[in-house]
Amino acid sequence: MASNETYENRLYDVAEKLQIPDSTLQITRVRLDHLHGEADVDAAQFNQIAPAVLALSCREDGLPITGRDIVEPWTDLLADPEATELDPERLPEQIEAVADRLDIDHPPERPDTLVERYADTLDLSEAVGTAGKRILTDVFREAPRVVAEASSPAETAGASLVLAAEANGVDGVGPNEVADVGAAGGVTIKNRYKAFREVLDEGGLDARRYQADAVEDGASADTGRPDAKSSASDGGVSDVPADACMDAVRGMFPDELPTTATVAEALDAPEERVGDRLQDLADRGELAARRAGETVAWIPGDRDELGADLTIDAVHSEVDALVEALDVDASVRLFARGLVSDAAESVAVEDAAEFAGAALIASSRLNDGDLDPATVAAERDFGTRALYQWLDRLGEIAAVDIPRRGPSDVVESLAEDIEFSETVLEDSRRTLEHYEPAADDAAFAAPELAAGAVFFAATTGGEPIDVDELADSIGFEASHVTDAMNSVFVSLCRGLIRGEIDYEESFWTADLLESDRIAEIGDPQTGRAVAAAKTYVAGREGQHVDEGTLDVLLDEN
CATH class of the missing domain: 1.10.472.10 (Cyclin-like)
Incomplete structure (x- = not known):
């Protein structure tokens, strides 16, 4: 396997391989960023630190992930796997050290270890404990986020053991009984039990792999759970029963997203024909089709919203x-x-x-x-x-500071992509400095505003630029560029009339009287602003006009 250059990339790759939920990955990143800021932590150590931090986060979220699960794929991603000091056996010590650095007094134990302890304390057989660990593993494989939503590993361990006891007909081992010997409350264990039960679906606990006698007989841990899929014949849309589609959708919603793919999987039927039947049901008003990008969610007609x-x-x-x-x-x-x-x-x-x-x-x-x-x-x-x-x-x-490029940055990029003079480049910068959008103007994105400023500077400076070329360069419609240019032009005219822009120091003001080019660009609103500015510079430069009067003159109220 090819090596990854940074520990961040390895972290993402290992997390994806192990199906570690995004929430667990996020807290791991936050902790690594915190450690990165400590002066006495050497950056070279992060190949050893990051796996330990990830393992700690997995423990806290109650995920059935072992140190070996993390270390082995991590090592495979190193340029020289043989030279690493990573060792699954030493990871618990590293977790303790990392927890101490992060002011975590007692790092939690893995949930599988807790399942064994709770089973022993409750005098359950080792086989029932093993069944509990298998249940936790299966739920995690099917729905990692359902496991990670737990408040502690004690909660996921307790819920798994309650399910294992139920699967084996053991009475007197419910959420409250497990809570008495563990660190999670009965209510939280019960809630997680319900969530796990839904993931296993109807009949899931009947799987042979969860039976204590099968565990004792050495039945494979990989023996699959019973498949609850129904069958449908392979034919046209009429061969996919409407009732079966409706039952599948109602069985999923609101706990699972009913899409064409998931309904087809539930019915073990061709996706195209299931899609035709679902669309037919939507046309009849029995389902509502809610498009999510390229995916269509099919919602029962009596339900309005997705959770x-x-x-x-x-x-x-x-x-x-x-x-x-x-x-x-x-x-x-x-x-x-x-x-x-x-x-x-x-x-x-x-x-x-x-x-x-x-x-x-x-x-x-x-x-x-x-x-x-x-x-x-x-x-x-x-x-x-x-x-x-x-x-x-x-x-x-999301309360996150997303890096953004401003209009001036985009102007610089346009100068590299499209050939125009240094004069146009400098005039575009000055245009953006003077630009003040009107309150009712559309909110232009930085590329639109940059292209509009360049279009304005080039046009007023006698170096016309093809608006389509500008639009193609920024990936917007040409009309967006002309709209932005009009907004820029109106803003500068108003600023001039209000006395906020100096006539003598502006590159474009002389053209208001001396060039016919100005009259050939812009929409009617821009034309009115230009006419007002022409009147102003024709001999009334000292008589500035306030904003309210301008609105009346330009008929913008």
């Missing part, structure tokens, strides 16, 4: 689809999914595509990447401006 968890699932699916289409690094994908998990509660599922795109761009920027919003937008039906708006919103709701 936060299902919205997160929908946006995660769209993140994954964009990652595949754009060939984005796994580390960017995982970080984007983490941002989604933090912020998706206030997002409508219909906005999944834009939100997922913004999360990917934010993730790329936060990890020193340069994923272009125009490239992302080209993969979907929304415009580039929508991504910039969603980046702003994501920064607010």
